[in-house]
Amino acid sequence: MGRLIEHEATGPRKLDESDIDPEKGDIAVCQCGLSDEYPFCDGSHRQTDGEEEDTTYRYVDDEGMDQRRVVERVVFADGSEETLEPSASE
Numbered sequence: 225m226g227r228l229i230e231h232e233a234t235g236p237r238k239l240d241e242s243d244i245d246p247e248k249g250d251i252a253v254c255q256c257g258l259s260d261e262y263p264f265c266d267g268s269h270r271q272t273d274g275e276e277e278d279t280t281y282r283y284v285d286d287e288g289m290d291q292r293r294v295v296e297r298v299v300f301a302d303g304s305e306e307t308l309e310p311s312a313s314e
């Protein structure tokens with residue numbers, strides 16, 4: 225499984241003590257790419273439950289609700305395409 229995610233940052237974010245969750249005492253860094261509090265986990269990874277191996281997804285905001293869609297191919301601005309075969313998304 226994989227996800228197509230858009231990121232706007234162009235550099236690293238340095239974490240420090242102020243980033244520690246006062247209730248949990250830790251820092252949870254998002255690895256799914258779906259958090260609205262990126263780079264911190266906000267629980268949005270729960271949406272990935274049920275994702276299948278060898279499938280690439282895109283989460284699309286539909287009136288405030290993220291809808292999961294399967295991506296089969298990517299079309300680039302120059303007209304070229306990339307078909308996402310199961311083996312290509314591993």
Ligand code: FES
Pocket residue numbers: 253254255256257258259264265266267268269270
């Ligand atoms: S790992 Fe991404 S929201 Fe939790």
